[in-house]
Amino acid sequence: MRVITVCVGSACHLKGSHEIINYFKEAIQQAGLEKEVELKGTFCMDHCTDGANLLVDDVLFHASSIDDARRIFEEEIIQKK
Amino acid sequence: MSQPLFIESGGANICKHGEILCGDSLSVATMDGGKLMVLSDGLGSGVKANILATLTTRIATRLMERGLPLEEVVETLTDTLPECKVRKIAYSTFTLLKVKEDGRVYLAEFDNPPTFFLKRGYISELKYRDRLIGSRKIREAHVHAEAGDWLVTVSDGEIHAGIGGLLNLGWDWEKIAKFLETQVYEDVSAQKVAQILVDQAKQLYEGKPGDDTTVGVLKIRPKRFASFMIGPPVKRDDDTAVVERFLNLPGRKIVSGGTTAGILAKFLDKDVIVDLSTMTNKIPPTGKLEGVDLVTEGVHTVNATLEILEKVEEVDALTGMRDGASLLAREFLFADSINIFLGQAINPAHLNPNLPQEMGFKSRSVQAIAAILKERGKEVFIEIH
Structure with missing residues (x-):
């Protein structure tokens, strides 16, 4: 089971974590990976200035746009399936 | 130590059919460590009654807040209220309810229906003492309230609801008391109970109240x-x-x-x-x-x-x-x-x-x-x- 954890703290929320979560929801569904990838939220990850922050399993990533999120999803989830 | 109490208040009223202003007045004030509720029914109806009743609740509230004794409150009211041209008297009824957060209740009534006191969901009798101030006979009571108790005061419009129509003699104090026993419980708010009583009266009046009808409710509950x-x-x-x-x-x-x-x-x-x-x-x-x-x-x-x-x-x-x-x-x-x-x-x-x-x-x-x-x-x- 892979886990994507997106920060929903104040700063990350402003930097689009809401849209990023919605993107991941859709992407997981479209790839038919509901049983393999879990999507979670978390409050502050203590990297507020870099946000929006997210973890793929235990690795920290920063996504400042949906494009970043798409790239992370491609590289970390799809290609490492 | 007993748990701290909170006095929650609610109030509702309907006007006599055809009137725009209510001739009753209800006022609730928060005072140091408690609540003060005053209900007054002014002589007559409409604007005149409204002024009498409002003056009564305002004056009584202000004076009670400052801790003045009842004598002074009643004397001030008698001296201040304008005289009715038709009836040559300055008159309005009142009920004063002072409830402290330690549960002490002081009640004074003049010509209003007796206050309903519900203890653990059942009507409990208040022991009144009569007192003469000037020419007015005032009924006073002291009682101790706990969480789960309710005090409900109404103007006579509530008691008379339905008189000569649906009910020969009106809704009647005893029947309202029984009704209240079915309405008060932990999760219902004071405001809701006040509204229910007024709505019920309106139905008994078949939508055309024969008198101004006002209800004031105090719910004693644990502080949140x-x-x-x-x-x-x-x-x-x-x-x-x-x-x-x-x-x-x-x-x-x-x-x-x-x-x-x-x-x-x-x-x-x-x-x-x-x-x-x-x-x-x-x-x-x-x-x-x-x-x-x-x-x-x-x-x-x-x-x-x-x-x-x-x-x-x-x-x-x-x-x-x-x-x-x-x-x-x-x-x-x-x-x-x-x-x-x-x-x-x-x-x-x-x-x-x-x-x-x-x-x-x-x-x-x-x-x-x-x-x-x-x-x-x-x-x-x-x-x-």
Whole structure:
């Protein structure tokens, strides 16, 4: 089971974590990976200035746009399936 | 030690058919450690009765608040009320109800129907003592109330509801007493009971009240406490002490802000679980943390809560809303006494010039929320750390 954890703290929320979560929801569904990838939220990850922050399993990533999120999803989830 | 009490109040009225103004007046004032309710029925109906009744409740409330004895209140009323041209008397009835938070009740009635006192859901008889002040016979009673007790006072329009129509002799005090026994329970608000009584009277009058009808309700219940922590203390060394005090206070525990929630989670040695299903476009999701009743994100949620509180006054209006701001507003509206722990540590991310300015307004929003809650009669204490 892979886990994507997106920060929903104040700063990350402003930097689009809401849209990023919605993107991941859709992407997981479209790839038919509901049983393999879990999507979670978390409050502050203590990297507020870099946000929006997210973890793929235990690795920290920063996504400042949906494009970043798409790239992370491609590289970390799809290609490492 | 017995638990602290809170006196919740509610009131409702309907006008005599065809009148625009109600000839009864009900006033509720919060005074040091308790509530004061005054109900008055002015002579006649319409504007004249309205003026008499309003003067009576205002004068009585002001004087009682200042702790003047009943004699002075009654004398002042007799001397001040304007005389009715037709009847050549200055007259209006009154019921004064003073309930302290330690449960002491003082009641004085003049020509109003006897107050209903419900103890553990059943009508309990009040032991009145008559007293003559000037030419007026006043009935006084002292009683001790506990959580779960109710005091309901009505104008005679309520007692006479249906007279000569649906009911030969009107609704009648005893029948209302029985009805009340079926209506008061822990989860119903004082306001709701007042509304039910007035609605019932209106039905008995077949929609055309023969008299002004007013109901005042006092519900004695345990005081509801809430503690709200937002923002980490400026000094990290203070974290543990502040968190310990916060958790030891009675009542609901609410935490806003990711970092703040993190400090509590660490102290409690539990994880914050974010509930993504509560997320909306505007408000980040809420979280769950064992030992805390509500966890929300900080600045956006609080700003949105302020907007809600500016519009909404009743908890019921937020039923079914699941977003963090609505849940936070519910907690504030539900509580009688709120302790706010406002941490002033600065989040470096919020100083980013690219972020909207309102990120820096957390303290201001919290202060504004506190002001609104105070205005609505709640106790609010703010500690800044």
